[in-house]
């Protein structure tokens with residue numbers, strides 16, 4: 001049942017994660033990120049997705065301090081950046097992130113990219129952090145099936161989440177099926193294709209039919225597809241718009257129309273071929 005934006009999904013370790021949250025990639029540290037989080041929390045969001053790489057963890061921490069929501073009602077995700085991968089390096093990077101966030105635990109700590117030759121050591125550090133209770137859940141980002149298979153050969157703890165680029169032009173059907181078979185929840189970054197999908201004519205037709213915006217159609221498709229989603233916006237009206245998706249339902253036929261839009265088209269790097 002999809003009822004409101006505080007709905008959660010239960011990860012394989014029992015932790016409940018909101019299915020919907022605010023992404024803060026490319027949101028400036030300081031007032032921009034603080035205000036975005038305040039707008040989001042006011043609109044009912046409880047999950048915030050940041051990363052060391054976004055360079056706004058300080059602002060996220062400041063926002064958490066300034067809003068009047070108990071820590072246990074929030075779900076805070078951050079990620080270890082590529083330069084800091086490796087066992088000791090990751091442990092040190094985690095300390096820095098926690099300090100910037102001004103927290104004593106995060107809800108979810110993620111490996112940001114599958115850095116060749118490093119991600120298994122990085123994962124060992126995440127397992128340690130998880131066992132110490134300083135991350136309530138751990139996972140990866142941008143892992144293809146083969147990266148997950150490779151990781152699982154040695155991992156003691158299976159990732160709880162795989163956060164990947166995912167939107168109607170890159171619907172990741174095979175990866176979603178594989179993750180479902182391992183009880184790894186899939187989370188979409190750039191669910192709106194960084195804004196690129198907003199002009200799609202088929203999505204526009206569905207938007208008209210439901211008297212919604214294209215962004216709302218896409219985000220509702222995520223929810224009905226059991227995909228955790230974290231659209232980014234800094235604008236209050238869009239933060240509210242993106243969350244106003246609990247008052248309508250896409251039919252099976254609508255879902256099929258959206259499913260048929262896949263073009264395997266990325267806006268970001270391919271996890272098999274990135275140079276950062």
Ligand code: A2P
Pocket residue numbers: 023189190191192193194195198213215216230231232233234235238241242
């Ligand atoms: P802005 O921050 O100016 O609102 P994604 O999450 O797929 O990466 O997309 C984020 C991009 O889409 C940002 O550029 C954001 O810009 C824009 N955006 C977010 N929500 C909406 C919306 N409801 N309508 C139009 N653009 C949006």
